[in-house]
Amino acid sequence: MESSDVELDLQRSVQAVLRELSAQAPALQRNQGMWRWSLHKKVERDPGKSPTLVRILLRELEKAEREDERHVIIPLLHTLMYVLTKATGITEELYRRTYAFCMRLLTLPTPYCTVALDCAIRLKTEQAVPGTLYQRLVIAEQNLRSELYPYQERVFLFVDPELVAPSVCSALLLEIEAAQVQQTPEACMRYVVSHALQAALGEACHTSALQRKLQASPRHALEHYFHAVVAATEQMASEPSPSREGHLERLEEIYCSLLGPAAAARGRCSSDPLPDRPPSIPLPSPHITFHLWTDEEQLWKELVLFLCPQSQVRLSADLEALDLRGFQPDRMLARASVLSTDSGIERDIPLGPDELPTPSSPEMEHAGLQRKGGIKKRVWPPDILMPGSWDGPLGLHRRTGRPSGDWGLLPGVSRLHTARVLVLGDDRMLGRLAQAYHSLRKRETQTFCLTPRLSLQLYYIPVLTPEKLASSRHLELGELAAFLGRADPWYESTINTLCPAIHKLAEMPPSLGRSQTVDPFILDVITYYVRMGTQPIYFQIYTVKIFFSDLSQDSAEDIFLTELKVKIQDSKFPKDGFSPRRRGMTEGPGAELSICYQKALLSHRTQEVTVSLRATGLVLKALPASDTEDHMCLNVSVIEVVKSSNLAGRSFSTVTNTFRTASIRIQSQDQRLLTLLLDKDNRRTFRDVIRFEVVPCPEPCSGIQKSKALWLSSHQQKEMERTKAKPKPLLMPINTFSGIVQ
Incomplete structure (x- = not known):
């Protein structure tokens, strides 16, 4: 297909997305949600179209900015960023234009400035070190171990079997399992290495030969190249002023060690033509676990199990002081005293393997009879109170946007785990989610074990009964989904339209094998939602x-x-x-x-x-x-x-x-x-x-605050009393693409 034909085809698909957001024609309503999916599928099957699509989307964004058509800015920006995450071969000029556009959006009110700031931060890193967004996404979602990027994510899909038909549950489970069969850790590591080298080297990378070499490499060799690529990318991305040339040199060395100097030179030689269409490097769907919600404590149990495998990265001293590995509910963390069983003389204390001083060291020379405290107290930082919510100050207006609080994070502690809890159902399922969320927050006032290590994100996809069965009941049970659709038009177009497709999928006979499923629409939309839905609405x-x-x-x-x-x-x-009825009361x-x-x-x-x-x-x-x-x-x-x-x-x-x-x-x-x-x-x-x-419902109160009041200063005690007199309300966030669009 000629370049002009490719651009015209992509332009028509983008215009279809824009018409869907601007009009309510019946013909468009029947295909809602499909236009965005088909657009991404076009560049996924042919990655060479990505620069053209980025140019078209950027042109439409700049047009919407000039004509003040704000309702299409966030959907187009999310579509653009999703393409940039997977694309290679994007010129620096396109990156600069996109970054400049996001910076101009910072003058607009929320949610435009909030979404634009998030995109600008990611663009800055991707422009300096190409391939960083793809690499970090795959490492986190597939739980690939890396010391330089230790973050892990998991999607927990909860379905109430009493509210959702068994055929729907079976269809969703079949589609998830069919997609994840091919997403082995080895395959994901090959994707990361191939994408990083292709993003950095561009046309100089012989992608077909590279993928054949990685396919034939044993596990230990594949892990070696994977960690080398991750180290080169993360170390360069962490520098204050990363050098794109330096990053290119380091990845060229890895590329030559993979294919050999001679093969790498042939790949860069103009006499050895590269294939017309480079092989596609897929972006695997996140690791999704399917759960039938049958136990009230199931959410808490699954989150604890997610954190149980200890990370290879050593926990910080603040986390170890909290003894988070025990999960004992009755532990008083504010003052956990430990009775010393040693002699109290410092030189009698056995040293650890990393603390052995040399015989001539000053520590040995001055190791006299020095008394060591027999009681060791774990010091709670004075500025750390029991976790608040993600909410801001009290008010009657519904809040939107990114979390403003961090559940009381300790100094120097970053959350390495992200749990994306996705529920399917109707308003009844959200009621159960609210119960579980309240119970989880209440548990945290006693254990405080999930809070410092876990970022919890909540998502909702409405799955309602077909309208032909009960139209009035259908509308009644979908009130919250309707509100989210009114607040966020992109949520309405992308997520609220999934309900008919899910029922249609459930009615189809399972004729395809698990390894033969092609273009799983439901799973792709779920993946897009959990990746791009970063703006919560609070309830x-x-x-x-x-x-x-x-x-x-x-x-x-x-x-x-x-x-x-x-x-x-x-x-x-x-x-x-009971008192008798009042005289004169008429029945x-x-x-x-x-x-x-x-x-x-x-x-x-x-x-x-x-x-x-x-x-x-x-x-x-x-x-x-x-x-x-x-x-x-x-x-x-x-x-x-x-x-x-x-x-x-x-x-x-x-x-x-x-x-x-x-x-x-x-x-x-x-x-x-x-x-x-x-x-x-x-x-x-x-x-x-x-x-x-x-x-x-107020924020759950902690008994730890009462014990802390014994050693807080008088000013801090008054501050706690003032905060207690005005308890914060407990707000439950549900993630959307933009939050509430005014």
């Missing part, structure tokens, strides 16, 4: 305290994320132990309720309202009621019973009243009992309720 978790009609039954406490529905039961609670539909709530005000002033009314039901929703509303509060809808008198007698009608609140208390005043349904999940139903209270 408030609410706590509900429930009191039952049976006085001998203890009160219950639970949380919800999206909705709390209240229904009036037909049954009544016993007459004994009618519903129940007499006492509602006390605080108005949600932007000024944060407290304004409490108490009303009594007869209602047939209530719904408390934590999601915004409209596209323009972005307040983080409860939207309460009360179906109130209105009594009217006429010539025919008394009649009752209903009217729906709505208001917004930060917290609410509701109690049944007559003999009617209430039924509570949390997050639309029938498994989370509470019956025979007479009263309940709903407040924003």
